[in-house]
Structure formats: C-alpha cells, structure tokens
Amino acid sequence: MNFTKLIEWPASYREGNFVVGVVGNSPLYTELTKMAKTKKVSNQSLEIRRFGNVDDIAKCHILFVSENKSEDLSSVVSKVKPNSTLIITAKQGLVEKGSGINFIVKNNRQKFELNKKNVEKYKLKVSSNLEALAFSVK
Secondary structure: HHHHHHHEEOOHOOOOOEEEEEEEOHHHHHHHHHHHEEEEEEEEEEEEEEEEOOHHOOOOOOOEHHHHHHHHHHHHHHHOOOOOOEEEEOOOHHHOOOOOEEEEEOEEEEEEOOHHHHOOOOOOOOOOHHHHHHHHHE
C-alpha cells in the first residue's frame, strides 16, 4: 500500500473509493481486506475486489495479478488498457511483459522491480522516491 503514496493517479481517479483488485487466488486478498477496514488512500476509502479471471476485471487503481494467473498477464494488460491502473505482479520476468511493479526475492529479501514506462503508459506519475527504492528500474 506504500506505493499509493509514491504514484499519482489522474484527477478523475481521486474521487470515490480507491479500488485494489486481486486476480486469482492470493493470501494478499485477505490481508488487503483487513487493511481496508482501517486504512484510506488520501481521502478515499479502500475497496478490495477479487476477480476470478481476466474477463471479470473491472476498473481499479491497482491490480495485483497472483502467481497462479501470471500466464494471463498479456490479457490483463489488454483488459486494463483504457484505465489508469497500476499492474503489480510477483513472478520473475513479468516486469518486461507489462507489469509496472514486480515483487522478487533477492538474497532472501523481498524487493521490487519497476518498469516506469509500463506505469506511465496508464497516465500515472512515478515519484523519484519510488525509483530510488526499486531493486531495478526499466
């Protein structure tokens, strides 16, 4: 959720709920649901949605593609194309295939890769602080 402080969404995305979607099965969904009860993003309430498959995906601010759905990433990218959605994944190599942020493990530590071009093509602005925190920037 710290990414929400380091990425700027267009003005039209700053009203209503801040929607985080999870495609597939991931323990992250349960954790995010707990967070949504107490956390906000700026002045927006947090709303967590689970999508069983790519066809179910609706407009959201952040979309986490679980590992068991990572083979569908190209379809996910096509589905969210008209929206300002940050795509986050957690499998090696996906930052080159459309993901904006990809979690990796290096030396037994959780890190993330950033593909700035993939983030910016959805009309999102990346803070230089986010770039500095990334393990690698493409």
